[in-house]
Amino acid sequence: MEKVKISLEDVANLDFTTIIWIAAPVMFSLVALEFYFSYKQNKKLYEGKDFMSSTFIGVVNILLNGVMKLGVFGFFLFFYNLTPFYIPQTWWSYLLCFIALDFVRYWSHRIAHEQRFWWSTHVVHHNSEYYNLSTSFRLSWTQNLKIIFFLPVILMGFHPFVFLVVHQIEVLYQFWIHTEFIKKLPRPIEFIFTTPSHHRVHHSKNEKYLDKNYGSTLIIWDRLFGTFEEEIEKPIYGITKPINTYNPLTLVFHEWIALFKDLTKVKSVKEAFRTAFGSPVDYHKSEMKKMELSSEEILKK
Numbered sequence: 001m002e003k004v005k006i007s008l009e010d011v012a013n014l015d016f017t018t019i020i021w022i023a024a025p026v027m028f029s030l031v032a033l034e035f036y037f038s039y040k041q042n043k044k045l046y047e048g049k050d051f052m053s054s055t056f057i058g059v060v061n062i063l064l065n066g067v068m069k070l071g072v073f074g075f076f077l078f079f080y081n082l083t084p085f086y087i088p089q090t091w092w093s094y095l096l097c098f099i100a101l102d103f104v105r106y107w108s109h110r111i112a113h114e115q116r117f118w119w120s121t122h123v124v125h126h127n128s129e130y131y132n133l134s135t136s137f138r139l140s141w142t143q144n145l146k147i148i149f150f151l152p153v154i155l156m157g158f159h160p161f162v163f164l165v166v167h168q169i170e171v172l173y174q175f176w177i178h179t180e181f182i183k184k185l186p187r188p189i190e191f192i193f194t195t196p197s198h199h200r201v202h203h204s205k206n207e208k209y210l211d212k213n214y215g216s217t218l219i220i221w222d223r224l225f226g227t228f229e230e231e232i233e234k235p236i237y238g239i240t241k242p243i244n245t246y247n248p249l250t251l252v253f254h255e256w257i258a259l260f261k262d263l264t265k266v267k268s269v270k271e272a273f274r275t276a277f278g279s280p281v282d283y284h285k286s287e288m289k290k291m292e293l294s295s296e297e298i299l300k301k
Contacts, residue, residue, distance in 0.1 A: 003086035006077060006160060023172050031133045034179060038132070045132045045180060049246040056248045057124060058137025068144055075147060076154055076163070085157030097158045097166045098217075101150070105170060106221040108149035109214040119280040120255040121145050127251055129238040131203055136178040141252050173217045178203075184231070194219045197231045204235030210281055241284035255280070 038045040065072075087093050112122040121142045128135055153163065176182075177199040184190060184197045194215040202213040212229035215222050222228035243254050259276065266272040 003084075003157070005081045023175075027133070027175055030176075034133050034181060037181065043180070045130060046134070047130055050128055050130050051132075051134050053246045053248050053251060054128065054134045054137045057141075057252060058134075058139065060248070061137075061139045061141055061143075064141055065144070072144060072147060073160075076160060079151060079154045080157070080160060083155045083157050085155065087157045087159070087162075089159040089162055093158060093162050094166060097153065097156075097162050098170075100153045100156060100158075101163070101166055101170060102216050102218050103221060104149055104153050105216040106214050106218075106225075108146050109216065110211075110225075110227065111149070112146065113211050113214070113281075114279060115277040116255070116259055116280045116283060117276045118146065120259055123239065123255045123280075124252045126203060127239050127243060127254075129242070131178060131180055131200060131235070131237045133175065133178050135203070136175045138251075142256070170216055190219075191223075192218060192220055198222075198228075200235045201229050201231045203237050205238050205240050206233060206236055208233070209235060210240070239284070240281055 035046050035051075037043075087096065108118075109122075112118040121140050124140045125135075125138045128138060150167075173194075177194060177196045179196050180200065182196040185195050189195060190197065194213070194217055198213045198215065198219050201209045209229055212227055213219065213222050214227055219228065243250065245251065262275050263272055266275055
């Protein structure tokens with residue numbers, strides 16, 4: 001079958017959002033249910049201001065995605081129409097796209113934890129010290145920058161409808177794994193898929209859990225590339241350098257602000273590159289160490 005070029009209008013008219021409207025009421029109902037059982041069992045999984053921050057960040061993210069939709073679609077179409085490859089829209093193309101996209105999402109997620117620039121597009125998802133279903137709403141307002149990581153999948157020639165539906169399913173999958181109510185699942189599921197247990201490890205700042213379990217839907221990539229860690233000790237949630245605020249603007253942009261401040265102090269291109277693409281964990285630990293030393297000096301005085 002010959003590949004037909006697709007226009008921006010064609011993609012904009014695709015009705016791939018149905019799944020979102022079906023999922024939304026289910027998601028909010030489950031958040032309410034989890035909140036109720038957390039309250040009844042005195043688990044303290046929710047904190048009012050934290051929940052409101054997560055919800056506000058999530059709502060703004062949805063609105064921004066709506067505003068930027070045509071730009072994202074335009075980026076996709078430019079490269080889709082450019083590539084000579086074409087994968088027809090069949091049942092197996094959805095499966096192939098899922099595997100390819102999940103693989104790429106693993107690496108984009110991993111890079112977002114290993115380099116400060118990309119960490120700035122992701123940190124808001126981790127700076128809560130609570131772990132509940134509403135945590136999944138905390139998605140960065142600058143996360144669309146990471147679309148460049150999806151280029152290899154786009155260039156494979158998947159039909160835009162296939163790509164967008166699979167991508168939406170991958171994003172929605174993330175919702176249910178943000179909970180402490182689901183413990184470990186049967187071993188075959190735990191071996192193949194990312195589960196709440198795996199993702200609790202990912203969200204914790206325990207030393208042995210740092211930079212582990214990046215898998216989006218499949219955990220097999222972590223097993224293959226040496227980033228898997230089983231949940232054994234109780235996770236402590238948050239980031240290595242806490243910011244102690246519920247202000248949504250600060251939660252979203254604090255890492256960008258810190259990065260740009262540091263970039264104004266660099267004295268060479270090499271130092272700028274190292275600052276922007278160095279490890280955020282190493283940077284935060286060094287900052288915390290400086291704070292501890294400053295505190296010790298003050299106490300001595």
